[in-house]
Amino acid sequence: MSDEKATTTEAEPPRERNEETAGGATLSLSRRRLLGTVGAAGAGGLALGGSGGALAHSLSQDRTPVTPLASVGAGRHSFHGTRQPGIVEPGQAHGHLAAFDLAPGAGRREASALLRRWSAAAARLMAGEPVEGVADTGIADDAGPSSLTVTFGFGASFFDRTGLADRRPAALEPLPEFSADELDSRRSNGDLWVQICADDGLVAFNALRVLQRETGRVARPRWQMTGFNRTPGATDRPRTARNLMGQVDGTNNPRPEDDDFDRHVFVPRGGDRRSPEWMEHGSYAVVRRIRMLLDEWDEQSLEQQERVIGRRKSDGAPLSGGDEHTPLDLEKTDARGRLLVPFNAHARVSAPETSGGATMLRRPFSYHDGFLPDGAPDAGLLFVAWQADPQKGFVPVQRKLDRGDALSRFIRHEASALFAVPGGAPEGGYVGQPLLEG
Amino acid sequence: MSDEKATTTEAEPPRERNEETAGGATLSLSRRRLLGTVGAAGAGGLALGGSGGALAHSLSQDRTPVTPLASVGAGRHSFHGTRQPGIVEPGQAHGHLAAFDLAPGAGRREASALLRRWSAAAARLMAGEPVEGVADTGIADDAGPSSLTVTFGFGASFFDRTGLADRRPAALEPLPEFSADELDSRRSNGDLWVQICADDGLVAFNALRVLQRETGRVARPRWQMTGFNRTPGATDRPRTARNLMGQVDGTNNPRPEDDDFDRHVFVPRGGDRRSPEWMEHGSYAVVRRIRMLLDEWDEQSLEQQERVIGRRKSDGAPLSGGDEHTPLDLEKTDARGRLLVPFNAHARVSAPETSGGATMLRRPFSYHDGFLPDGAPDAGLLFVAWQADPQKGFVPVQRKLDRGDALSRFIRHEASALFAVPGGAPEGGYVGQPLLEG
Numbered sequence: 021m022s023d024e025k026a027t028t029t030e031a032e033p034p035r036e037r038n039e040e041t042a043g044g045a046t047l048s049l050s051r052r053r054l055l056g057t058v059g060a061a062g063a064g065g066l067a068l069g070g071s072g073g074a075l076a077h078s079l080s081q082d083r084t085p086v087t088p089l090a091s092v093g094a095g096r097h098s099f100h101g102t103r104q105p106g107i108v109e110p111g112q113a114h115g116h117l118a119a120f121d122l123a124p125g126a127g128r129r130e131a132s133a134l135l136r137r138w139s140a141a142a143a144r145l146m147a148g149e150p151v152e153g154v155a156d157t158g159i160a161d162d163a164g165p166s167s168l169t170v171t172f173g174f175g176a177s178f179f180d181r182t183g184l185a186d187r188r189p190a191a192l193e194p195l196p197e198f199s200a201d202e203l204d205s206r207r208s209n210g211d212l213w214v215q216i217c218a219d220d221g222l223v224a225f226n227a228l229r230v231l232q233r234e235t236g237r238v239a240r241p242r243w244q245m246t247g248f249n250r251t252p253g254a255t256d257r258p259r260t261a262r263n264l265m266g267q268v269d270g271t272n273n274p275r276p277e278d279d280d281f282d283r284h285v286f287v288p289r290g291g292d293r294r295s296p297e298w299m300e301h302g303s304y305a306v307v308r309r310i311r312m313l314l315d316e317w318d319e320q321s322l323e324q325q326e327r328v329i330g331r332r333k334s335d336g337a338p339l340s341g342g343d344e345h346t347p348l349d350l351e352k353t354d355a356r357g358r359l360l361v362p363f364n365a366h367a368r369v370s371a372p373e374t375s376g377g378a379t380m381l382r383r384p385f386s387y388h389d390g391f392l393p394d395g396a397p398d399a400g401l402l403f404v405a406w407q408a409d410p411q412k413g414f415v416p417v418q419r420k421l422d423r424g425d426a427l428s429r430f431i432r433h434e435a436s437a438l439f440a441v442p443g444g445a446p447e448g449g450y451v452g453q454p455l456l457e458g
Numbered sequence: 459m460s461d462e463k464a465t466t467t468e469a470e471p472p473r474e475r476n477e478e479t480a481g482g483a484t485l486s487l488s489r490r491r492l493l494g495t496v497g498a499a500g501a502g503g504l505a506l507g508g509s510g511g512a513l514a515h516s517l518s519q520d521r522t523p524v525t526p527l528a529s530v531g532a533g534r535h536s537f538h539g540t541r542q543p544g545i546v547e548p549g550q551a552h553g554h555l556a557a558f559d560l561a562p563g564a565g566r567r568e569a570s571a572l573l574r575r576w577s578a579a580a581a582r583l584m585a586g587e588p589v590e591g592v593a594d595t596g597i598a599d600d601a602g603p604s605s606l607t608v609t610f611g612f613g614a615s616f617f618d619r620t621g622l623a624d625r626r627p628a629a630l631e632p633l634p635e636f637s638a639d640e641l642d643s644r645r646s647n648g649d650l651w652v653q654i655c656a657d658d659g660l661v662a663f664n665a666l667r668v669l670q671r672e673t674g675r676v677a678r679p680r681w682q683m684t685g686f687n688r689t690p691g692a693t694d695r696p697r698t699a700r701n702l703m704g705q706v707d708g709t710n711n712p713r714p715e716d717d718d719f720d721r722h723v724f725v726p727r728g729g730d731r732r733s734p735e736w737m738e739h740g741s742y743a744v745v746r747r748i749r750m751l752l753d754e755w756d757e758q759s760l761e762q763q764e765r766v767i768g769r770r771k772s773d774g775a776p777l778s779g780g781d782e783h784t785p786l787d788l789e790k791t792d793a794r795g796r797l798l799v800p801f802n803a804h805a806r807v808s809a810p811e812t813s814g815g816a817t818m819l820r821r822p823f824s825y826h827d828g829f830l831p832d833g834a835p836d837a838g839l840l841f842v843a844w845q846a847d848p849q850k851g852f853v854p855v856q857r858k859l860d861r862g863d864a865l866s867r868f869i870r871h872e873a874s875a876l877f878a879v880p881g882g883a884p885e886g887g888y889v890g891q892p893l894l895e896g
Contacts, residue, residue: 157703158771161700163693164692164693219689219692220688221688222686225826225837241829248660251551252530253530254658254661264597314667318595390681390682390684
């Protein structure tokens, strides 16, 4: 999950980059918010860049601790740009995935107006500015943007509902069925998709609430899932984050500085054979709700768990040796000639070397929705994977996993969706405009 | 929610108190963890106290940002002590509330053994140390303690199941029925209660998972709820946190430095008329799942919302004037003689001045479990209130609210529970030992 974290410095909390970023983030907040901040914390609260020790925070008279905005709350991403946010940024601590279906009677015109409203609201929310009017809830009023990102996508059914079937990307063809799927159709697919990520739970909820209210009568919620990742600052280890099986998960993710990162993750300028021009700079999101059979998993010994994954649990290093980022040695054997990374180990089966180079950017959340009627935890991974074409990313990898992954015994794919996520909107424009007005 | 935050400095993230705390927290971590830290981050990552600018973090060679442990992860509370943790500490960003029922055949002996196991595991988890053996999941392995607290309580039914009915506190009598209750018995009450709070979602989940696994065949999950609060550092405003209605909520909470705080919240040494000696230094937790009818609420104008609450939405100041912490002026009227804080405003009806001094320490979480079949958000407040005797805290306040609170229209009490939370365990002891072995 946090391989990206290692490399995309844009999204680092400003406290770790000091004056330049902190100042920029603070100044970019709305005047209303800024004045509120000065009034509440005194100028000292904003003076982070000026003095090396400013983070030894000041206490106001009533002994309320004042954490400078140049902290978690100040993290800020831009909504407008060539690409949508929420793809390459480090994964935030809170995530909501929500699918909506257009209401009966709503078509292209209503969808266009909705995407315009959604885009306008997302831009304000991501800037930490209140959304005026019907949608102003106040929930996030005191918080900074907290690295909020909002991302919009279209499911295959959207194109039928809006009379745009002829503009549906070939790359949006339905995912094949996999033998291990136990999919719940009510929690799968959907006309419209919204991904909301933020480092604060109230900021994330507020964004979801605002966007849901902006749908008016045009769209209705189909499904919604909530997940989490590690809170910024909860660890100081330079290591990919763990999932709810305790594994270091995401080591092999492509990195934005890799030469072929863009090619793997984003539709090129002008589109390509499988994606029309309106998808340029866009991507495809595969969303899978993958429940982990944690009771069964936890009954395995450490050695059994490590042979299922092909990596050490403690630090994610391959069983063939080295540290977390050492490439797998797929041939290496022990003294008895046994493969160190077993033939059906998850790391081997999912490796690009064994998938014809298939690559996707995984950006998941853990989820935990209590327990099921049988007492088993309803918990696992909200798998979100990004690629320029699912046929060159998720599909070939999952086909291989479906056939021979030792991990399959311990997981269940319970929901699935695929969305076309267009490029970003320029100032004054909205996401999907080239499709809906093109 | 964060009135306590203002005053309990013990739990401030060490980055805000610098060398002393940061060093202490780091040194208190296990050797295994500490060595891992040094190896990963280099000595620079631990040198927070030494140089004023140390928080401008160092980057390791692979450009992985190294956030010093003296950050969110380093927050650490002690499990052992006169009182249990999780009552007076500032509310953490993540919370799990879970009730368990003893399995058929399990009695006092099994309960005693379970509380001993639970206490031992909680102490290690709160110290950021791995729990060895059957319960070691690895999920939290790279994280600091992240201000984890674990709190245990007993429901009224526990005493019957364990043959201890004669030692049940009088103060644990069932809560009265309120006219606005729409309680779901499956999500109410329970023999045993666990409250888990942490600033990191994986740390909180891990603790829940470990404690649930430690139950073995002695107890089974009855209900479980998950909530959240603002992430540390998401705001820099010295203001009580907001709830999902956007209100500043918790302004009037008692503060630990108040003269009568202990008397209101904790059972005195030796017990009292309504609490036996084994409850000394303990407290009673009232837990209510209060759904907010957010669609209806959000249709109200700002003025209507403010008159329901009796406070300004923007900053929580009473409608009678002043700032958030100005006492309500219950008599003040406008030019037309209309009460500024309406007669049925929530702030008026719940004020100690109008409840015969009834006081409780509210320490809630917001919750959000997607949406209900009718499309309404399944969201609201996991209300947790602490008091030395519910008859002098929650009950009289709720009786008054039940009769005349303007907020009642916008909320539903969907689940309810009351737990006796004994005093803390000394080193080598366990929570509930004076009851179970007394």
